[in-house]
Amino acid sequence: QITLKESGPTLVKPTQTLTLTCTFSGFSLSTSGVGVAWIRQPPGKAPEWLALIYWDDATRYNPSLKNRISITKGTSKDHLVLTLTNTDPEDTATYFCAHAEVRGPIDSFDMWGQGTVVTVSS
Amino acid sequence: DIQMTQSPSSLAASVGDRVTITCRASRNINNYLNWYQQKAGKAPKLLIYAASSLQTGVPLRFSGDGSGTDFTLTISGLQPEDFATYYCQQGYNNLRFGQGTKLEIK
Numbered sequence: 001q002i003t004l005k006e007s008g009p010t011l012v013k014p015t016q017t018l019t020l021t022c023t024f025s026g027f028s029l030s031t032s033g034v035g036v037a038w039i040r041q042p043p044g045k046a047p048e049w050l051a052l053i054y055w056d057d058a059t060r061y062n063p064s065l066k067n068r069i070s071i072t073k074g075t076s077k078d079h080l081v082l083t084l085t086n087t088d089p090e091d092t093a094t095y096f097c098a099h100a101e102v103r104g105p106i107d108s109f110d111m112w113g114q115g116t117v118v119t120v121s122s
Numbered sequence: 123d124i125q126m127t128q129s130p131s132s133l134a135a136s137v138g139d140r141v142t143i144t145c146r147a148s149r150n151i152n153n154y155l156n157w158y159q160q161k162a163g164k165a166p167k168l169l170i171y172a173a174s175s176l177q178t179g180v181p182l183r184f185s186g187d188g189s190g191t192d193f194t195l196t197i198s199g200l201q202p203e204d205f206a207t208y209y210c211q212q213g214y215n216n217l218r219f220g221q222g223t224k225l226e227i228k
Binding site for chain 2: 048107
């Protein structure tokens with residue numbers, strides 16, 4: 001059974017760096033065809049994909065955030081970290097991590113965490 | 123940058139109805155299109171991947187079609203639990219989501 005859970009601060013001041021952790025179980029990020037993504041959703045808006053890391057350590061980033069965002073595997077095999085620098089109130093959102101299944105050329109997010117709410121405000 | 127446009131933005135229907143939601147890409151994305159369902163306060167749930175493949179465990183009343191720039195999600199025989207917001211997501215380059223279609227009870 002695949003599960004994912006996000007953790008991190010609920011409140012961040014503008015210009016600070018946001019660091020979120022995704023802890024997962026039920027799969028290995030070393031298995032071919034597997035990835036983990038970060039997706040966020042501002043209140044009342046559509047989801048926005050942020051970043052994706054694959055079993056082979058390859059990464060993809062949303063071009064609109066590429067200079068501010070980083071996704072890395074954690075020190076243990078069951079978690080990874082998202083870092084977002086120079087935060088702004090527009091980064092206020094629910095942040096989700098999700099298991100990604102690579103089926104041919106398309107990535108789809110088939111299992112999601114419950115999400116963690118982050119507010120950027122002074 | 124490929125834009126995804128969903129229509130309608132909201133839709134009212136009754137239990138038992140057949141409904142279709144459309145997603146249009148600003149340029150050819152082959153079949154690199156996923157559909158998700160999201161209920162209030164919950165994470166999105168994958169329904170359809172690669173435009174027409176049903177995700178394991180998703181009821182057969184959900185179906186997807188399309189290729190290139192025009193895609194549809196059809197729900198045949200709406201059930202009470204289907205009233206939710208639906209998003210398309212392109213898997214071609216920046217994995218962008220559409221703006222959503224809110225399906226409400228008539």
